[in-house]
Amino acid sequence: MKSLLYACILSLSFFLPTCTGNRADVFAEQAQQLPAAPATIRVVTSRVNVNVAVTDSHGRAVNGLRRDEFHVFDDGVERPITSYASNEDPSQVVLMIESGTADFLLEQFGRSPFLSADALLDKISVSDRLAIVTYSDHAYVSMDFTPNGPAVRVALRNLNFQLSRAAVGSNSLNLSSSLAAVLYWLKPMPGKKVVILLSTGIDTSLPENREFVDEELKTSDIPILAVSVLGDFRKSPAHGSSSADDREGQRFVKGMFDAEQWLQQIARATGGRAWLPENAKEFDEAYDDIGQLIRAEYSVGFVPYPLDGKLHSLTVKMNHPWYRSFEVENRQAYIAAPPRE
16 A cells, blocks of 8 residues: 555646636635635735744744844845734634545555644644634635634544545645635734644645745745644655666655655745654644744834835844844745835
8 A cells, every 4th residue: 555655646746737817816716615704994004014933943932032132124124113012812723734645545554644633732722713724626624713622623533534534635735726725715814823734745736826826925924834744754665676666766755855845935935834743752842832833923013115016025133142043934025015196
């Protein structure tokens, strides 16, 4: 059966479905299939807010930082910080879980993408609201937002049960388009939001869709915390001495490397992080880190200039005695408001 997994992953890595029409419209249409966001009052403002996560050399969240320890750069030009908050408000957390053929085979080998996943719920505050979204060909809401942690735990275990019997998912793993649909869905919701992505990183979306989504991610204020579910399958598969097997093994390793590179790129673009755990202990450590990061977040705001309707790069730097050992993560860009007439 192991060879089936390799064949499945290799075929997914090279499968490219077709897509027509404007990509933003396609993603927005997918988002309409998700539950409607609660009605909110939207206020147009010229201020840009940037969510910032700061971790130490051990990956632990750093608390208690002051306003004067942050510096924000807009297209390389430092801007005065006009607002600052240590944001420990409740979060709206989406558990976004891959559910395709490869995941069914992983489950058969005891390496389920849900390995210790419900342990993550123990790290999340009781004040947070959670939703479960699965994706394969597109995103599906398995459970809408709820503060009921025990209900989420039951739903997660039921989903794992279905996955082990190949009762969910498909041969497609359209990660980019599914993620874009989820971000469109979350955009109008108020308050703190975060996506915890459990995925192999395999993406059967068209390359141009991936490029488009990459730009969308950079301007999103929703951090993505990605956890690779490949475990020790990222190692080269054992095989015989034939050159054909050697080539298959090399393709497998490259496919896994590319998949996890894409996961890391997705996370970095949004100011999030990616973890590549290999065993249950490392999964638990990743979930512990995630629980801390959801709680420890800083929000810094500034007035952008010029208002030109264009994409601007964002950089946040630290001015702290230990800044060299700190990792500062924030979204990479924003789109300025159009010029006033």
